[in-house]
Amino acid sequence: MWRRALIGLVLLLVGAAAALAFWEPLTASASAPPASDYQPERVEIARDRFGVPHIFGKSDADVAYGVAYAHAEDDFETLQQVMAMTRGRAGALLGEEGARIDYVAALLDVRATSARDWPGLPADVRRLFDAYAAGLNHYAAKHPEEVALRGLFPVTGEDVVAGFILRSPFFFGLDSVLGDAVEAKPFAREGGPALADETKPVVRPLTPVGRDPDDNGSNAMAVAPARSTDGATRLVSNSHQPWTGSVAWYELVVHSDEGWDFAGATFPGAPYPFLGHNKYLGWTNTVNRPDLIDIYKLVLDDSGEAYRFDGEWRPLEKKRVWLKVKFGPFTLPVPRTVWRSVHGPVVKNDEGAFAIRYAGMDQADMVTQYYRLNKARDFAEWRAAMAGQGVPATNFIYADAKGNIGLFYNAMFPDRPQGYDWRGVLPGDQSAALWTETLPFGRVPALVNPRSGYVMNANNSPWVAAGPGDELDAAAFSPLLGVEEDMTNRAARLIDLFEASGQIDEARLKAIKYDTSYAKTGxxxxxxxxxxxxxxxxxxxxxxxxxxxxxxxxxxxxxxxxxxxxxxxxxxxxxxxxxxxxxxxxxxxxxxxxxxxxxxxxxxxxxxxxxxxxxxxxxxxxxxxxxxxxxxxIRASTLWDVEPDGRLKVRHGDSFIMFVTWDRDGRVRSESIQPFGAATTRPASPHYNDQAPLFVRHALKPVLFDPQALKASGARFYRP
The missing domain is CATH 1.10.1400.10 (Aminohydrolase, alpha-helical knob region)
Structure with a gap:
């Protein structure tokens, strides 16, 4: 009896030791801090009367340091969640939901991509990301009581880049495809109707990373001088994002002595704005839905660990990963296996093994493209940055001080060969069905300076963008691009309103943006x-x-x-x-x-x-x-939660709104608004909800882009 008890105790201790060997709190380790290629003492932050941070620095890297620090002052909670995702520790912070993100990060091999691409990024880009990481580290060191996860800091520039690699494909539907694959559901695809039984629900378990599970949205408009009553060029940015969380907009203005001046908004975990304007030009984005994902069914051998490819058997890449999952007060390891073929990540389910290939897979070029767009000084430089094709998908609506406007249906279109049903599940045993290149930027549908004097997009087909007689010809583009044909009510209303408006002044454009009607069509x-x-x-x-x-x-x-x-x-x-x-x-x-x-x-x-x-x-x-x-x-209240009192609490819809105007002399001014305020997770801050009364009244606040106007306003200046 006592021997059995002793053996049981030994086995228990061995099991406990094995578990502790993987127990997250004991095994977590911090990254090495980034190199010091910036000077924090040259960073200055100013807060305007709405708490929006204006960051100044001698170099761009100085500014990136300040961006991180200012954002951490307002929303360190969300920034930590994003950093945990990039380091495979979301499960340790967020529990089961976070562990799903960690699984996907392992499945997509995010850290291998960042490790491979980081050394090859341009030196100025690496300096920017290292400085941003240092700003986060500085805040964490000064406020250790706010750090939610042991060993999360310091983070590195490479950690921040990994976040871009992880989140980028979820804006064009990878979450849906992975969810369907894991649950053995019929694949829901972008760019066209579903391929199988459409009555079955789609499982989307990855919402903390990317888009909302039910909807995307956004409106964008640009008006040329010829269509304006005063000869001005106007741009309206009207993105629809969740109002809180890892893809909620954060407004900021940046100025560096290296010529980086930009006003706009960013997501947690990014060192620069993703949309907005500089002195010369601006752009905004709407989600597009081209078919950028292909699914291959593999033929496996009896072991399930090799697949047939061109008549030969190849071993599946196999990796054992330990997901660190928070269970109450404990964080324990949960083992999972991830697979990969020459096509891409592989998911096994009851229907077989499916490999998934998607645009922008295994690359980090988007981090360079966004930075170059921020620094562009004219249309030619901006288009050159776009031609770098780092951003896998999203519409860009452009305007500039010279009066140019345009819609670019940006996507990294796979260069697909003829002869396959690319909307279906493809044979995984034929190299002929495996695309390896993407089409150049010149093949992207684009509409520049139409005669109508306006362009718009509201998550609709790019073939409808500027009114009758000024649209792109869908027949001029290959169906293999997988461009969607959808129309939304917002798009129908925008076309109707622009076509009926004649010459457009600022007041009329605002009335169009805040339209609340449904078209009696569709x-x-x-x-x-x-x-x-x-x-x-x-x-x-x-x-x-x-x-x-x-x-x-x-x-x-x-x-x-x-x-x-x-x-x-x-x-x-x-x-x-x-x-x-x-x-x-x-x-x-x-x-x-x-x-x-x-x-x-x-x-x-x-x-x-x-x-x-x-x-x-x-x-x-x-x-x-x-x-x-x-x-x-067009005035969007997209998604809501039903409260106990039956009210509908909106959580997604009109989010960061910006109106930008270049007058006939090329001088820029802008206005903006957010649903809540600059400090969305700091209830004690005066800027927690100070924009909400303006938001509900369709009112805007000035963007103090000119530093002299900022100083004259009585802004508070300080150093991190």
Whole structure:
């Protein structure tokens, strides 16, 4: 008996020792700090009256250091989450949801890519990223009580670059494809309809990394001098992003003595703005959805560890990874195996083994492209930076002081050979089906300086961008590009409004941006018709709902009857339309919405602003304000959470908004707004919610891009 007990104790101790050998808190180690190729004493941060940081430095690297420090002052919590993702430690910080991200990072071999590409990046780019990492390290060292994970700091420039590699492909649908592969679901694809049973749900477990699981969005507009009443060039940036988290916008302005002057917004974990303007030019982005992902079914041998390729058996690359997952007070290792073939990462499921190949795979060139775009001084330099093709996908809408405007359907299109169904699952045993190159930037659909005097995009097909007679010819582009054909209500409304507007002044452009109407066309019209055609006789509540819907004026401005009802009824239809799936059941939807409104609002026609809310914070820091717009209106309130009181708390939609104007003499000025404020995770800050009242009123604040105007405003200057 005692021998068995002793043996059991020994085995228990051996097991515990093995677990402790992998236990995250004991094995975590910090990166080596980056080299000191910047001078923090030359960094100065100014805060304007809304708390927006303006960072000054002698060099660009000095400024990047200040960007990191200022952002950490406002949102160190999210920055730590991003850094944990880049280092494979999201599970240790966020638990199971974070571990999924760590698994994907291992599957995509993110750290191998960053290790390979980091030494080859241009020296000025490496200096920028090292300086940014040093700024984070400086803040962490000064505020150790805020560090949430042992050994997370110091981080390096290479760690920051790894974050770009990890997050970039999730903006064009890799999250959906990986989710489908892991769950053995029919593959949902961008660039066209799904390939199999569209009634099955799509599993998207990776939302902390990239886009929202249900929707993308964004509006963008540019107006040329010939279409303006005053000869000005105008650009409207109207991105739709989550209002908090790792892909929430953070506003900033940067100035360096090396000629880097830029106002715009960035994501946590980036040393520069991703959109905005300098003195000479500006751009904004909207999500596009080309088919940039190909799926190959592999033929495996009996062992499951070799695949056939051109008649020969090749071993799958195999790596054992230990996901460090937080369980209550403990962080313990969970083993997983990741596989890779010549095609790319491999996922095994009950249907077989599938390799996934995607645009921009295994490269970090996007970090250079964004920096070069920030520093471009004219259209030629900007286009040269775009030609570097580091950013795998996203529309760029451009304008400049010279009066040029344009839409670029940017994507790293695979150079696919003819003869295969690229919308289907491809044979993984034929090298002929394996593309290895992408098409040059000159093959990207682009519309520059159309005669209409405007360009726009609202996550719709690039073939509709500037009005009748000024559109791109879809027939001029190969179907192998996989360009989407979708239209959104926002796009239809923008075209209608621009075509009806004649010459456009600043006030008219703002009215277009804040439009809250639905066009009586497309999926919205078809869906409303189906709801009104339902036989609801004998159910008084549904009869009243139909009568109210018939009176609705197709405008979610919060002024007419039936706005709240229409908002909630249209949301499921828009989700299905955007995901290219069958429309929901109209009777079920009508009943659910009717029950909800009666339960929480004692009737079917509460004011829209009573139902749709901007809510943020708790206690004295809380705001609770009415909103307008809907999930596919130009004034976008896209996604919401249903609160216990039945109100809809918006969490995604109009986020960072910027209006940029170059007057006829080329002088630039801009205005901007955020839903909350500059310090979204600091409730004690006066800038936690100070922009919210302006946001709900469609008001903007000035961007003090000119340093002299900033100083004259009474801004607070300090050094990190």
């Amino acid at each position: 999926y919205a019209k078809a869906w409303i018709d189906r709801l009104l055609a339902l036989d609801v006789k004998g159910d008084p509540a549904l009869e009243r709902a139909q009568a109210l819907l018939r009176q609705w004026d197709w405008n979610l401005d919060g002024k007419g009857k039936g706005d709240a009802l229409a908002l909630m009824l249209l949301r499921p239809a828009n989700r299905s339309h955007y995901q290219r799936r069958p429309a929901p059941d109209p009777m079920k939807t009508l009943k659910e919405v009717t029950v909800h409104l009666q339960k929480h609002f004692a009737g079917l026609d509460p004011r829209l602003g009573t139902v749709l809310r901007l809510r943020h914070g708790e206690g004295a820091a809380r705001v609770d304000l009415p909103l307008d717009g809907g999930n596919d209106t």
